[in-house]
Amino acid sequence: MESLPLETAEKIILRWDSTASEEAREKMIFTGEHREDADLYLQAVDEIQRSLSSVAVSEKVNSAIQIAMARLEDEFRNILISHTNNASFDPTTEEESHHHPHHHQDPPSSSSSPMHPHNADDGEEVDKTSLLLRFDSDGAASSAASSYRSISSIREVDLLPSDAVYDLRCIAERMVSSGYLRECIQVYGSVRKSSVDASFRKLGVEKLSIGDVQRLEWEQLENKIRRWIRAAKVCVRTIFASEKKLCEQIFDGVGTAIDDACFMETVKGPAIQLFNFAEAISISRRSPEKLFKILDLHDALTDLMPDIDVVFDSKSSESIRVQAAEILSRLGEAARGILSEFENAVLREPSRVPVPGGTIHPLTRYVMNYISLISDYKVTLNELIVSKPSTGSRYSGDPGIPDMDLGEFEDKTPLDVHLIWIIVILQFNLDGKSKHYKDASLAHLFVMNNVHYIVQKVRGSPELREMIGDDYLKKLTGKFRQAATSYQRATWVRVLYCLRDEGLHVSGGFSSGVSKSALRERFKAFNGMFEEVHRTQAVWLIPDSQLREELRISISEKLIPAYRSFLGRFRSHLESGRHPENYIKYSVEDLEDAVLDFFEGIPVSQHLRRRSE
Amino acid sequence: MPATTESNQGSFLGRISIRRNQVMSMDGSHDQELEDLELFQKHVGDRFSELPADDLLSIAWLRRLLDEFLCCEAEFKAVVLMGRDPSHLAKPPLDRLLPDLLDRVVKSLDVCNAVTLGLDALKNLQRLAEIAVVALHHSPLGDGQVRRAKKALAALLAAMLHEDATAKATERSRSFGRRQGTATAKASPRSFSCTMARNWSASKQIHAMLSNLAAPRGNESSGLAQPVYVMGSVLVFVMWALVAAVPCQERNGLGTHFPLPRQVGWAQPMVSLQEKIAEEWKKKEKKGTVGLLDEIQRMEKLGHSLVEFADSFQFPAEADRLEEVKKQVQELSDICTRMQDGLEPLQLQIREVFHRIVRSRNEFLVVLDQAGKLSTPPL
Numbered sequence: 001m002e003s004l005p006l007e008t009a010e011k012i013i014l015r016w017d018s019t020a021s022e023e024a025r026e027k028m029i030f031t032g033e034h035r036e037d038a039d040l041y042l043q044a045v046d047e048i049q050r051s052l053s054s055v056a057v058s059e060k061v062n063s064a065i066q067i068a069m070a071r072l073e074d075e076f077r078n079i080l081i082s083h084t085n086n087a088s089f090d091p092t093t094e095e096e097s098h099h100h101p102h103h104h105q106d107p108p109s110s111s112s113s114p115m116h117p118h119n120a121d122d123g124e125e126v127d128k129t130s131l132l133l134r135f136d137s138d139g140a141a142s143s144a145a146s147s148y149r150s151i152s153s154i155r156e157v158d159l160l161p162s163d164a165v166y167d168l169r170c171i172a173e174r175m176v177s178s179g180y181l182r183e184c185i186q187v188y189g190s191v192r193k194s195s196v197d198a199s200f201r202k203l204g205v206e207k208l209s210i211g212d213v214q215r216l217e218w219e220q221l222e223n224k225i226r227r228w229i230r231a232a233k234v235c236v237r238t239i240f241a242s243e244k245k246l247c248e249q250i251f252d253g254v255g256t257a258i259d260d261a262c263f264m265e266t267v268k269g270p271a272i273q274l275f276n277f278a279e280a281i282s283i284s285r286r287s288p289e290k291l292f293k294i295l296d297l298h299d300a301l302t303d304l305m306p307d308i309d310v311v312f313d314s315k316s317s318e319s320i321r322v323q324a325a326e327i328l329s330r331l332g333e334a335a336r337g338i339l340s341e342f343e344n345a346v347l348r349e350p351s352r353v354p355v356p357g358g359t360i361h362p363l364t365r366y367v368m369n370y371i372s373l374i375s376d377y378k379v380t381l382n383e384l385i386v387s388k389p390s391t392g393s394r395y396s397g398d399p400g401i402p403d404m405d406l407g408e409f410e411d412k413t414p415l416d417v418h419l420i421w422i423i424v425i426l427q428f429n430l431d432g433k434s435k436h437y438k439d440a441s442l443a444h445l446f447v448m449n450n451v452h453y454i455v456q457k458v459r460g461s462p463e464l465r466e467m468i469g470d471d472y473l474k475k476l477t478g479k480f481r482q483a484a485t486s487y488q489r490a491t492w493v494r495v496l497y498c499l500r501d502e503g504l505h506v507s508g509g510f511s512s513g514v515s516k517s518a519l520r521e522r523f524k525a526f527n528g529m530f531e532e533v534h535r536t537q538a539v540w541l542i543p544d545s546q547l548r549e550e551l552r553i554s555i556s557e558k559l560i561p562a563y564r565s566f567l568g569r570f571r572s573h574l575e576s577g578r579h580p581e582n583y584i585k586y587s588v589e590d591l592e593d594a595v596l597d598f599f600e601g602i603p604v605s606q607h608l609r610r611r612s613e
Numbered sequence: 614m615p616a617t618t619e620s621n622q623g624s625f626l627g628r629i630s631i632r633r634n635q636v637m638s639m640d641g642s643h644d645q646e647l648e649d650l651e652l653f654q655k656h657v658g659d660r661f662s663e664l665p666a667d668d669l670l671s672i673a674w675l676r677r678l679l680d681e682f683l684c685c686e687a688e689f690k691a692v693v694l695m696g697r698d699p700s701h702l703a704k705p706p707l708d709r710l711l712p713d714l715l716d717r718v719v720k721s722l723d724v725c726n727a728v729t730l731g732l733d734a735l736k737n738l739q740r741l742a743e744i745a746v747v748a749l750h751h752s753p754l755g756d757g758q759v760r761r762a763k764k765a766l767a768a769l770l771a772a773m774l775h776e777d778a779t780a781k782a783t784e785r786s787r788s789f790g791r792r793q794g795t796a797t798a799k800a801s802p803r804s805f806s807c808t809m810a811r812n813w814s815a816s817k818q819i820h821a822m823l824s825n826l827a828a829p830r831g832n833e834s835s836g837l838a839q840p841v842y843v844m845g846s847v848l849v850f851v852m853w854a855l856v857a858a859v860p861c862q863e864r865n866g867l868g869t870h871f872p873l874p875r876q877v878g879w880a881q882p883m884v885s886l887q888e889k890i891a892e893e894w895k896k897k898e899k900k901g902t903v904g905l906l907d908e909i910q911r912m913e914k915l916g917h918s919l920v921e922f923a924d925s926f927q928f929p930a931e932a933d934r935l936e937e938v939k940k941q942v943q944e945l946s947d948i949c950t951r952m953q954d955g956l957e958p959l960q961l962q963i964r965e966v967f968h969r970i971v972r973s974r975n976e977f978l979v980v981l982d983q984a985g986k987l988s989t990p991p992l
Binding site: 186207 | 719720722726730733740743744755756757758761764808809810811813818961964975983
């Protein structure tokens, strides 16, 4: 194109001086339609700029450049705003699931521009049903973002149509080369930032203060964390990435690092707002129930970090990268702290009221559930937990802490050792609790039940089993077996003692050799004891049916033969006397039946059934 | 007396059990402790008296303030926490005073965030001022440059008004028709600093932090209650000064009364600073203020003066008028340079304060939990 004569250029600039005429105010030069006006104007600006470098610059030219720049600034803003109104990010998808009916939007307006997914064929099923750029007629939030597919990698969209981008670039070039880059950054930043804010609102990114987060119930926070994780992926991988792309499209090569400056103007505030929530979570008071959501948050942020690094790769955006990394590290610390808290809490759990019937203590269930969840998160936790627990009274001088020889677990990961340690302190606590039972037998039963439960839980989960290891599992098994044995000893030794031979025979003479009175005493004692044990221990509970059976069988194996043999040898001595039924109350079958009542947790009636009646 | 224990790396138990390498006789340690507590208070007083009285609330001054704060905080931790038997911290009155302090700490985290946002708002003002500087530096100064400067200055002054406004976030300007000199400001109608959570208020936050802040009485005033009180006062004072200086959300009604003991040594320097700042605040509050930050106050003055010049400008201007303006422009340029050099580091420092008090809070929480063995744990 031929260059314009200077006078002509000046005229054109003055004609479009918006401070000078109504007409200039009402019409825009860059309308996306008639290019001639725009091209001519740019030409005029170029001519003015050219003449600035000549030796004698007239005041008119001086003034003209400012008028031109002011005009271009307005045009720039106008282009941005008129397209921003139409293209703020609205993430909704077509939901495949039947459970969530999707609210359909208005059809896209004619100025819509298609989405260009970054990698169209990355094999994700989400492509067709992934984010669609929706267009509203005005920038107001239309539908709430009900649900949207998770984005797993950077996907920029074109925020503005390419001819708008071209115009913006043309304008930016002139503004920057005239030294008006600050105005350019100012305008760009303020308009685009509003757009990002609007997108955030639609995504449901909340502005919560740290105080707000401290005050909320954890359940509510869990929901918010879930939403945040989904939203953050969209924010980083699409919203921020797209803004960055737009800055590059407009400003790359125009001046120095203008694209960075504009990008930061646009996203710095929203990015900080986004990360502040995660930071607030990482700061919140540590308590065991928070562990898994914090790990979720940690994992999500870890997953996002490479993309954060890519999107915020300039020097001016370093603070955002740094903050994200700080939050990540804090989340890891929080996880470690919570695990410690948990271990402490297990150790110190102070309830003294014995669980009725010696059954599974709620603590046992809670702890085993918890470590089962830990095993689900073992990949992350193995990275975060890097030191083994400090264990044992040898190390802490505190008799309130059990011993554990770490030497046995040389080849286990620190996390594994922590899990074993948790089981150790659980047992330690349970042992303490068992002492609150007045009845020693019940104490043993309690230990047996609970340790058995632990064993079952570990056996039932391949991860847990692998982490705990068969060696320790064997130890645990041995422990509950031993508890069973201790129980039997505590209860049945004295009962079976009644059925012993010694003391019944009297020496000497012609008599039958058996003291009838002693025999009667024995029977009475046995009956009494057995009835008491029966009544008491029917109410005790062994929840695991197999264990229950095994113990009953074990009892029977000792009791029944002993009673049968006793009956066989000595009943005849009493049957010839008075009221033998007062002493020989029960048949073997009666006893066998009675044993079936044991550990059911159901009270039995006062007297045993007597078949022989 | 618990025996000296090994410390196991990474074990929180180990951290608590670290003992100083001293022979811990009952009397000896007690004297040592008293001395440490007194030194702590003396140091607080010293540090605040070293803060320069002029240049109050400038960027450089604020940075020094934060430095001193970090020193106080570190010493506080050393005196109260290190080598301390956790159960001491769970006894009254500390069982109430420490959680109060930690609550103040959490509140100050939000203040740090709000102030950081406010500093971003100042960067925006800085940029507008720089436009004016660039324009007015031009020689010969013509209509074009003056118009440019005026536009930027008008936007600057409007933005300053806006940062002060308690206006809630408004919608983006939809109407494009009002294209005048303040077009730039219209495009950013929402105050930059008003992006904290809805309903968050800096003045309310400070007010809440001040509640229950009272000097320990009677026999409580020996022992650990005193340094806890001192630290609390320091914390609130620093946060208050930041809020007074930097525009942040909802500062209306920022209290100017501080319950600091006037006669006590450690408090006097703080009291005198506090009074000076409060006086300034009261003066400016009526007219509305964008914050007492020295650079911004001067920028505002210069902005008004230069706008006046721009309004009455006619090309060519008289030489002595130009000389005057040149001086003011240079001053404005210096302010911009100071902001350019100082705002980022100030933000980084605030971030460091943030980190430090989070970390300390964690350490305290761990010790308090350790000490609270008798309380039911959250299972």
